[in-house]
Amino acid sequence: MSALYSVQGFCAQINGQQLVRGVDFEIAAGEIVALAGESGAGKSMTAMTPFGLSAATASGSAVLGGQQLIGMGEAGLRRIRAAHIGFVFQQPLTALTPHRTVAAHLTEAVMQAGGDRPSQGAMIAMLAQVGLPRPDEKLRQYPHRLSGGERQRVLIAAAIAHGPELLVADEPVSALDAALRGEIMNLLTGLCRKNGMAMLLVSHDLAGIELYADRLLVMRSGKVEEAGEARQIARAPSTDYAQALMAATPRMDDPMPPLPKPSDRMFEARDIHVRFRAPSWRSGHIDAVQNASLQLAKGETLAIVGGSGSGKSTLGRALSGLGPMQSGQILWNGTSLPPRGRRKAEHRRLIQPVFQDPVASLDPRWTVSDIILEPMRWLLPDAGGAARVELLLHEVDLPPDIARRKPAALSGGQAQRVAIARALSVDPEILLLDEATSALDPLVANGIMQLFVKLQEERGLSLLFITHDLALARRSAHRIAVMEQGQIVETAERGQLFAAPQAEATRKLIAASH
Structure with missing residues (x-):
């Protein structure tokens, strides 16, 4: 030929x-x-x-x-x-x-x-x-x-x-x-x-x-x-x-590795509802998230999976206070958190995000040091300065000279580790990971996931992991919540979910991932 x-x-x-x-x-x-x-x-x-x-x-x-x-x-x-x-x-x-x-x-x-x-x-x-x-x-x-x-x-x-x-x-x-x-x-x-x-x-x-x-x-x-x-x-x-x-590429037939054992429940969301105005000349609204409820224990990873447009990221932004929430309740250790507009620094530092595009999520005009220090100035002003930046870079396995660089001089993996250091700078209890590895190649993504496991063990962090990669959720999460058309249609332990899926949406996702 x-x-x-x-x-x-x-x-x-x-x-x-x-x-x-x-x-x-x-x-x-x-x-x-x-x-x-x-x-x-x-x-x-x-x-x-x-x-x-x-x-x-x-x-x-x-x-x-x-x-x-x-x-x-x-x-x-x-x-x-x-x-x-x-x-x-x-x-x-x-x-x-x-x-x-x-x-x-x-x-x-x-x-x-x-x-x-x-x-x-x-x-x-x-x-x-x-x-x-x-x-x-x-x-x-x-x-x-x-x-x-x-x-x-x-x-x-x-x-x-x-x-x-x-x-x-x-x-x-x-x-x-x-x-x-x-x-x-x-x-x-x-x-x-x-x-x-x-x-x-x-x-x-x-x-x-x-x-x-x-x-x-x-x-x-x-x-x-x-x-x-x-x-x-x-x-x-x-x-x-x-x-x-x-080996770094998650597959649905891989054995499920052991995960750090979580402790008591600390975070709960009840009946979260998010509505947007319809994006056209027509009147009306779009119910992006409807009656979504979930729980998260200290040291636990909960994956939120679903197709494009299922409401995963909208729910994550509502839970973290980054996006709107028309109704529902968010409880921290049994105490209801105030609406996002009235949350104090002590509330806002509890959940910190790590986004999909590592370079786009960092200000291109700032050095890495400035990027990491910025949330500390607002949410944890007594945490320290350059010395703490160096400690955080070490914690995410980056050399100290990275602090003087700007995002354009970083690889995708380095930029995502900087974004993680920024999130850690205010000592959060939960990391919201919104497709945090989907833009990375398998080796780099695997390294980032191993870093999350290490941080979970060392800090007792909980992870809300939004992903469209069901094989990665199977490898990394204790429990998995499946979303379809703005609703959580099923939540189960990872072994149970894959062995006996209950919702039709779950069965379709599993079939598409093989």
Whole structure:
């Protein structure tokens, strides 16, 4: 089978620093080749640089349909991208232009490849092809009005609107829940097989790659560590590095490790209700969370799982006082906490958040020291200064010189450890972890989860862990609460939940995670 896209001896450098060295692979029409590895391994740079979509300078060879891309000028690369390649990125909300409708995105994708302005019927067919419900309505909507799965489907529709020979998908499903991940990857795979379109897939989900990719390249520090048939590497990797990546990837059939034993219940939420005004000209409200109740013991991890839009993050923000709560009661050791607008510092320090995007959650203008000190100034002013910052950095396994850096100089894992140190700075009792590892590669994410276990043992911390990764919840949580359409439909010990799920939503999540 002849290659549609061939990369030989590919290298990439920035400011004289060699970041990718000697990468070789080929992709035939209808074939899917995946690049996997830890953050900084060079996956995205290898995928994007030949097409002029990175800051790196390339050398070697990258040939698409007989045309050499290395050394081609920007005008030529622009024509190649417009006519022959589609791109699907990790964050559809940032990849789509916020002030343009879905119809405008599809029209641009077709016309930049030299096609005529598509008719409304043609655009409806494009959206129907990617499984988007009510496509005629979606054409008039803007990206912020769509769910995460709908936005990703629009991005895919725009990426294939001009019939590309090659699709480059950079972490296309890592921000989605298990059910949507499966739907989107099945969609992409089906489009490749049906249309004879090749796909270069960048992913850190090794557990999922074997289901979709034909071949896999495992990268480390800019070089290929292991390459071959995807299923063979995923099931029996030959290198120590690939074995470590696989071991760090949570799977539903992994044994459940022991967890620190929790003590007495200290936190309880009763009948939490969160309502928002409907985001349109129509009157009315959306009940985002309805009658949600849960309990948490000292030293316990409670995972809150559910599909996109199920209300997980909204509930977490209400419980921590970061978001609104129309009704309900939150009790601390049996005493009701005041509404969030009337909470004192002693109340607000009890629950501290760690968010999904580690770099975006840190102020880019501040040093790490300033970031960690900021909550202390408001909530625990007598806690100390630079000496306490150094102690907190040590507690999250970071060197003291990190204190002088700014977020842009940190890796994703380092930035998340800084965010954890910031949360710990006011001696909280509970950490609210809102998808705190979903943006990280398996090795870094596993290190962060091990850090949480260590902190739990040393500090007696309780964890409210919001996640769409059911395998990770199974590995890390004492109990799991399942949400659907704003309601907690089931709460159980992890072993009980997976052995005998009671709610239909739970059974669907478990099935989608295998």
